[in-house]
Amino acid sequence: AQKVTQAQTEISVVEKEDVTLDCVYETRDTTYYLFWYKQPPSGELVFLIRRNSFDEQNEISGRYSWNFQKSTSSFNFTITASQVVDSAVYFCALSGNSINTGTASKLTFGTGTRLQVTL
Amino acid sequence: DADVTQTPRNRITKTGKRIMLECSQTKGHDRMYWYRQDPGLGLRLIYYSFDVKDINKGEISDGYSVSRQAQAKFSLSLESAIPNQTALYFCATSEKGQLPSGANVLTFGAGSRLTVL
Numbered sequence: 001a002q003k004v005t006q007a008q009t010e011i012s013v014v015e016k017e018d019v020t021l022d023c024v025y026e027t028r029d030t031t032y033y034l035f036w037y038k039q040p041p042s043g044e045l046v047f048l049i050r051r052n053s054f055d056e057q058n059e060i061s062g063r064y065s066w067n068f069q070k071s072t073s074s075f076n077f078t079i080t081a082s083q084v085v086d087s088a089v090y091f092c093a094l095s096g097n098s099i100n101t102g103t104a105s106k107l108t109f110g111t112g113t114r115l116q117v118t119l
Numbered sequence: 120d121a122d123v124t125q126t127p128r129n130r131i132t133k134t135g136k137r138i139m140l141e142c143s144q145t146k147g148h149d150r151m152y153w154y155r156q157d158p159g160l161g162l163r164l165i166y167y168s169f170d171v172k173d174i175n176k177g178e179i180s181d182g183y184s185v186s187r188q189a190q191a192k193f194s195l196s197l198e199s200a201i202p203n204q205t206a207l208y209f210c211a212t213s214e215k216g217q218l219p220s221g222a223n224v225l226t227f228g229a230g231s232r233l234t235v236l
Contacts, residue, residue, distance in 0.1 A: 009159070035224070045209065045227040091161060095223075106152075106177070107225060109161040 002027045004094050006110035021077040021113045023092030031097040034075045039089040082117045089114045122146045123228035125210050131234045138197040140231045142210030149215040151193035156207040200235040207232050
C-alpha cells in the first residue's frame with residue numbers, strides 16, 4: 001500500500017520568509033513518482049513538479065525548490081522569499097508503477113499543508 | 120474553455136436523492152478519474168477508467184457508481200445521496216502516452232461542490 005504523510009497541517013509565515021513543506025512517503029514499488037500540487041483559494045489543483053524515484057537530483061524553479069531524499073523517503077518543498085500569492089494548500093502525491101499491485105497511474109495524496117503568507 | 124469541465128460546479132441536494140456529476144475533457148486523454156476532497160483528508164480516489172470500457176474502483180467507491188460514455192466523458196453518480204457524501208469532487212485526466220503509467224501528470228477540473236442536507 002502507498003501512503004503519503006504531510007505532518008504540517010497549517011503553516012503561517014510573514015512575506016519574504018522561507019518556508020519548507022514536508023512530505024514523507026511509503027511505497028513498496030521500486031520505481032515510483034512523486035508530485036506536488038498547489039490548490040489556491042480559488043480551488044483548482046495546479047501541478048507543480050514530478051520527480052522520478054531514480055533521479056535524486058534536487059530541483060529549483062524560481063523561488064521553488066524540491067529536496068528528494070530516498071534514504072529518508074522524503075520529498076520536501078521549499079519556497080524562498082514567500083509571497084502572499086503563495087498562500088494555498090499544497091499537496092504531495094505518490095504514484096507507483098506496478099500493475100500487479102494496482103499502484104500504477106493512480107495518485108495517492110497526502111492530507112495537504114495549508115500555507116498562509118501575510119504581509 | 121477549460122480542458123476538463125465539470126458540471127454542476129455547485130449542487131445542494133437532500134438525503135436520498137440521486138445525483139450525477141459530469142465530466143468532459145478536450146485533452147484527448149484516455150484515462151479519467153474521480154477524486155473526493157474532504158477537509159483534513161486530502162484527495163481520495165473514488166473510481167478511475169483507463170479506456171471507454173474500463174471501470175475500476177478506487178479506495179472509497181462504496182455509495183458511488185460511474186459511467187464512461189465516451190473517451191471524453193466520465194460521470195459520477197450517487198444513487199441515494201447521504202450527508203457524509205458532502206464534499207468537493209474532482210475529475211481528472213491523464214494521457215496514456217509513452218511514459219510509464221505512474222509518471223503521467225493528472226489534469227484536474229475545477230471541482231464540483233456537493234452538499235447533501
